[in-house]
Amino acid sequence: MHEIDVSQPHAARVYDYLLGGKANYAVDRALAERFLRDWPELADLARANRAWMIRVVRTLASQGIDRFLDIGSGLPTADNVHQVAQRIAREARVLYVDNDPVVLTHGRSLLAADERAEYVEAPAQDAATILDRADAFLDRDRPVVVLMSAVLHYMPEPPADIVAPYVRWMPPGSHLAISHVALEGHDPELLARIREEYPQQHVRPREEIEAAFAGLEMLEPGLVDAQRWRTGEDAPVGPQPLLAGVARKLATRRAP
Numbered sequence: 164m165h166e167i168d169v170s171q172p173h174a175a176r177v178y179d180y181l182l183g184g185k186a187n188y189a190v191d192r193a194l195a196e197r198f199l200r201d202w203p204e205l206a207d208l209a210r211a212n213r214a215w216m217i218r219v220v221r222t223l224a225s226q227g228i229d230r231f232l233d234i235g236s237g238l239p240t241a242d243n244v245h246q247v248a249q250r251i252a253r254e255a256r257v258l259y260v261d262n263d264p265v266v267l268t269h270g271r272s273l274l275a276a277d278e279r280a281e282y283v284e285a286p287a288q289d290a291a292t293i294l295d296r297a298d299a300f301l302d303r304d305r306p307v308v309v310l311m312s313a314v315l316h317y318m319p320e321p322p323a324d325i326v327a328p329y330v331r332w333m334p335p336g337s338h339l340a341i342s343h344v345a346l347e348g349h350d351p352e353l354l355a356r357i358r359e360e361y362p363q364q365h366v367r368p369r370e371e372i373e374a375a376f377a378g379l380e381m382l383e384p385g386l387v388d389a390q391r392w393r394t395g396e397d398a399p400v401g402p403q404p405l406l407a408g409v410a411r412k413l414a415t416r417r418a419p
């Protein structure tokens with residue numbers, strides 16, 4: 164396990180601060196505040212993302228899916244995936260994955276009393292390690308939801324390359340859920356500033372996010388602003404879209 168480095172800001176703790184959490188350090192708060200000065204809508208975006216993720220878990224748990232692989236899970240917060248899912252399906256199992264050791268420490272203490280949820284510390288790029296653990300903890304013969312909520316934009320690799328081994332592994336009837344900060348709706352000046360000052364954020368065009376769902380059947384309403392995903396047409400949409408979508412793996416994959 165890696166040491167906790169509090170001299171560098173980390174995405175999980177910056178996001179925790181944006182959501183009003185307490186599991187963050189001065190260095191994370193400083194970066195979050197700098198972000199907020201440049202991009203005041205960011206806290207709304209974080210909340211909209213979290214609300215989308217909870218809607219996805221509720222929707223799919225209500226359809227009988229009770230296995231979740233939450234990659235880039237973030238720090239435990241008010242409504243965690245296993246809590247939301249287990250309210251609907253008591254036996255729901257969740258494997259959480261994050262590459263931040265702080266997430267693992269907080270996560271393990273939250274989950275001490277729950278045998279149906281577990282944390283793994285690994286980068287999403289290390290699919291072999293993650294899927295090995297998933298094989299042991301989630302049943303291979305049941306549909307799984309692979310959640311990649313607001314995590315792919317921290318990785319330089321194309322989203323389609325990151326998700327490919329997970330999609331191959333998913334049993335038929337499984338779902339892939341992705342939210343990702345997108346170019347759509349960004350004012351070009353802000354975009355240039357984000358690219359220059361926050362190179363660790365990979366704000367991508369729609370097509371690159373869409374490519375991650377190749378061969379899967381996209382659920383309604385498609386890849387849309389997270390605030391528009393099953394909230395009705397009148398839902399407010401902030402000026403900085405976060406694209407979000409969920410797709411199902413059929414028994415026979417469609418040609419991409």
Ligand SMILES: C[S@@+](CC[C@H](N)C(=O)[O-])C[C@H]1O[C@@H](n2cnc3c(N)ncnc32)[C@H](O)[C@@H]1O
Nearest residue numbers: 175178235236237261262263286287312314317
């Ligand atoms: C913005 S938070 C999202 C948390 C949660 N998924 C949600 O949507 O509320 C991004 C999370 O991704 C994690 N992360 C970033 N890069 C990662 C990587 N390469 N592998 C695994 N986790 C990563 C960060 O540590 C952080 O916890």
